[in-house]
Amino acid sequence: AQKITQTQPGMFVQEKEAVTLDCTYDTSDPSYGLFWYKQPSSGEMIFLIYQGSYDQQNATEGRYSLNFQKARKSANLVISASQLGDSAMYFCAMREGNVGAQKLVFGQGTRLTINP
Amino acid sequence: GAVVSQHPSWVICKSGTSVKIECRSLDFQATTMFWYRQFPKQSLMLMATSNEGSKATYEQGVEKDKFLINHASLTLSTLTVTSAHPEDSSFYICSARTGTLSSYEQYFGPGTRLTVT
Numbered sequence: 001a002q003k004i005t006q007t008q009p010g011m012f013v014q015e016k017e018a019v020t021l022d023c024t025y026d027t028s029d030p031s032y033g034l035f036w037y038k039q040p041s042s043g044e045m046i047f048l049i050y051q052g053s054y055d056q057q058n059a060t061e062g063r064y065s066l067n068f069q070k071a072r073k074s075a076n077l078v079i080s081a082s083q084l085g086d087s088a089m090y091f092c093a094m095r096e097g098n099v100g101a102q103k104l105v106f107g108q109g110t111r112l113t114i115n116p
Numbered sequence: 117g118a119v120v121s122q123h124p125s126w127v128i129c130k131s132g133t134s135v136k137i138e139c140r141s142l143d144f145q146a147t148t149m150f151w152y153r154q155f156p157k158q159s160l161m162l163m164a165t166s167n168e169g170s171k172a173t174y175e176q177g178v179e180k181d182k183f184l185i186n187h188a189s190l191t192l193s194t195l196t197v198t199s200a201h202p203e204d205s206s207f208y209i210c211s212a213r214t215g216t217l218s219s220y221e222q223y224f225g226p227g228t229r230l231t232v233t
Binding site for chain 1: 211213226
């Protein structure tokens, strides 16, 4: 079974609109962490946001927020007021186990295109 | 912020030759480094985890004799693709993390694009 599922291969959004990128995960470990990364065409992986399984509140980092619904096992990324520079691949990833655990499993990614 | 570099950023080699890729943590000590491979339009797949001073742990299906990993210091890990073939052509990305258990982040390098002709 897929550990991380991103069901949207591509998304097209008008500039300045908000966009939600979906991510569902599968784990039986009560301790885990969820990550979102942005990968522009240059290839570098840019860390966006992190949510721990025991965190009480949804994580936020500037225009990025993570809509964490633990019971549904979803961790959607919300980008508010999208910009042309947000066009990139976005990957959701999960670390199973506590913070000391290390392995990340990535989803298949969503290609986001922001239209002017 | 933490910076990880990779060298070279791209390399072309002939089939049957070996190529070495370096991953360096520039401003922190990386007790653990990871090597990923990414084929075009696909996700990152973890190849191996290396801890400084010990043997790398390879993921299932990754040939350890083909992809040699050395993590000899706290700031440098190398991946050597031995006897490269065209199917080894891919984007190789390393990441690194510190030993601080409270730190959850992995810091990624910019990647190395390998083309085997």
